[in-house]
Amino acid sequence: MVKTMKGAAMELPLNQIIAGDSIEVMRSLPEASVDLIFADPPYNLQLKADLHRPDNSRVDAVDDEWDQFSSFAAYDTFTREWLAAAKRLLKPHGAIWVIGSYHNVFRLGAELQNQGFWILNDVVWRKSNPMPNFRGKRLTNAHETLIWASKEEASKYTFNYEALKALNEGIQMRSDWVLPICTGHERLKDENGDKAHPTQKPESLLHRVLVGTTNPGDVVLDPFFGTGTTGAVAKMLGREFIGIEREASYRAVAEKRLAKVRKYDSTALEVSRAKRAEPRVPFGQLVERGMLRPGEVLVSQNGKTAKVRADGTLISAEASGSIHQVGAALEGAPSCNGWTYWNFHREGQVVPIDVLRQQIRSEMR
C-alpha cells in the first residue's frame, strides 16, 4: 500500500519537469493536490518485445490474433494504472482531459467511465490541415478526440462559460474545435533539424482547454509532458504546472522552451465572468434600503401585477411569496427569474428591478 500524504503536508514540485515513469511519479505525489490533468498518453507502446500479459508472462509474437488481444490487455492495464494514479492526485472538484485517436481513445473513454470519472464532453479537434490519406483506402483522418471528465459525478468542475463564449464571438462554444496542427516555427526541432517530438500538440489547443477549464493559479499536471506544450501555455496563462517525462531528450527540449516563455500581463488574463459569480442580493434589501416602498406595485412585461410587502415578499390576486415564486405562479411556469420578470414605475418610465440590484452590486465593489 502506498503511503499517502495530505495535500499541505508535502510541497508540490511546481513548474518543474520531473524525470521518471508517469505512474511511479504520480504515486509519489500528494493526493488531492491538482486542479486539472491534461494527458496525451502514448498509444503505440512500442514495447512489442517487452509486452506482458496481465499474468506477467511474456508475449513473444504479435502477428496472430491471440497476441492482438493480449496487446489490448496490456494497453488496458497501462491505462488503468495511470488513470488510477491520476485520479488520486485530483482534488475533489478536479477534472481531467485526455486526447487520443481511434486507436486508443475508446479504451481511454471506457476506462474513465469504469473508474467513476464523469464525462462532461467529448471534444473533436478538427484539424484544418491534416495529412491526406495518400493511398485512397480510407477517409482522411482529419481529427483527434479529447475527453473532458470530472473526478466524480458530484464534482463541481471549473467551466468558464463566458470566456469560451467570448472566444467564439458571443456564441456558445461547441464540442467541435477547428484548429490547425502544430507546424512552422511553433514546431520544435532537434539539433539535426528534425521534429523533436512526433505528436507535438498546438498551443492553441491547450490555450482553449486552460482558459475554459482552469482559473489563474490552478495547478495543471501533464503526466506525458513531451516537449511541454501544456507547461508553456500554463505559464503564459498564469497557471502552475507539473510535468512528468521519461525521455531525457524531450525534457531537454521542454526546459529550453519553457525558459523562453513569458507570462501575459494580468489584465490580459482577466476573463469574462458569469453572472453567477456576482454576489447574491436579496430582494428584501431593495425594500429595506427604500429603493422600493412597501405597497408599491410591480408589473411584468405582459401586464401582470403584484404588490411589494414590507418583508420583501410580493402579493398578487393569485399568489404570494418571493419575486420568483409569484412570477412562476402567475405564468404557470416551473420557475421564474423574478429579477428579470418584474418592473417598477419611476417618473413615467417602466424600469426593471434588476437595475436596482446592479446599483447595489456596484456599491459593493
Add this chain to the structure above:
Amino acid sequence: MVKTMKGAAMELPLNQIIAGDSIEVMRSLPEASVDLIFADPPYNLQLKADLHRPDNSRVDAVDDEWDQFSSFAAYDTFTREWLAAAKRLLKPHGAIWVIGSYHNVFRLGAELQNQGFWILNDVVWRKSNPMPNFRGKRLTNAHETLIWASKEEASKYTFNYEALKALNEGIQMRSDWVLPICTGHERLKDENGDKAHPTQKPESLLHRVLVGTTNPGDVVLDPFFGTGTTGAVAKMLGREFIGIEREASYRAVAEKRLAKVRKYDSTALEVSRAKRAEPRVPFGQLVERGMLRPGEVLVSQNGKTAKVRADGTLISAEASGSIHQVGAALEGAPSCNGWTYWNFHREGQVVPIDVLRQQIRSEMR
C-alpha cells in the same frame, strides 16, 4: 451452440422488416451473408431530472424504456452479444458502422476491438444545428461519432474513394462530416403530429455511408431499424436491406415510409451537399493561435486603443467586450465592425486585423 447455415442454403429475408429482438433475430439468420451492417444502438443516456429551456419550455428528452440499462456492465453485456451476432452475419470482407455519443461510443469502440473487428476510421458527424447547452454548464454537444470497421484486419472492405471525393466537390473526403439533424418534412410524425421516433437519423448521413462503403446490390442490415432511414436510403440507392425492429409502432411507420420510396430519388443527395458559405472566424481564434498575444494593444484609425485579453475580448479605459462592442463604445456608435476598425503593429507597420482573418480563411479552403 447455434446451428449455422451456409450463405446460400437459406433464403435471406431481403427488403423486409423483421419483428423481434435484434440478437435473437441475427442469430437465426445465415452466417456470412451480409455485406454491411449499420447499427444505431441505444445510447444509455442516463438522464435524470427534467431540463427546461430559458423560456421555461420543457425539453422532450429521450426517456424511452429501450434506452435504460441498470449499469455499465449490463450495457457491455448487451453490446458484446449484439456485436458478436452481427460479426457472425458479416461476409469475410464485410464491414460495420456503429453510431453513438460519449455516453456509449467508447464502450462500443472498445468492444469492437475486443472482438477482432478492425477499425478503419472514426467519423465525426458535426451537426450544423445541434441543441444548445441551456444551462451554460458544458460545451454544446454538437456532434456524434460513427465507427467504421471491417470484420477482420484482413478484410478487403469496400471503399468508393472516387464517389466520396465527388460528393465532396473533388476533395478527398475527411473524417468529419457536417450535416444537419433530421427536421422538417423528413422528420416522421405520428398520428398526433409528434415525432414518431426520438432519434431519427438524417438520410444524408446514410447516403454518405452507403455511397462510400457499399456497391449496388449489396445486402445492408440494420439491427436497430427504428423508422427505417437505413432501409429507405438503401432502397433509393439500389442496395438490398434487412431491418430488425422490436417496437411495432416504429415498424408501422417504417413500412409506410418504405412503400413510398423510389429507387434513385435524388432528394437525399441534394441535402447531403455541403452548403457553401464564407466560414465565420471568431476573433478569439487569432489569440488562441498566437497571431495576437494577450496584452497586445490594438489601435483604430483615429488613435483609440484597447488591449487584447486571453479570452478574445478587448479592454479599454471605457469599455470591455468583443472587438465590435468596444469599437462601438469608443465611437459612441450603436454598432461597429471590429474587423475593419482595429489594427495591430508588426515590424513598424500598422496592419488591419482582418488580414489575419483572411489568412485563417485561406487555410480552411
Add this chain to the structure above:
DNA sequence: TCGTCTTGTGAATCAGTAC
C-alpha cells in the same frame, strides 16, 4: 406571391447555496 416576424424544437448524462 413574397418578405418578415413569431413560435416551436432537437440523442442532454445541464445548479448552487442556505438552512
Add this chain to the structure above:
DNA sequence: AGTACTGATTCACAAGACG
C-alpha cells in the same frame, strides 16, 4: 444528509402567421 429556495440559461432552422 436532506430539503427548500434562489435565480441563471439558447442556436439553427423550419413552419406558420401576417401583411
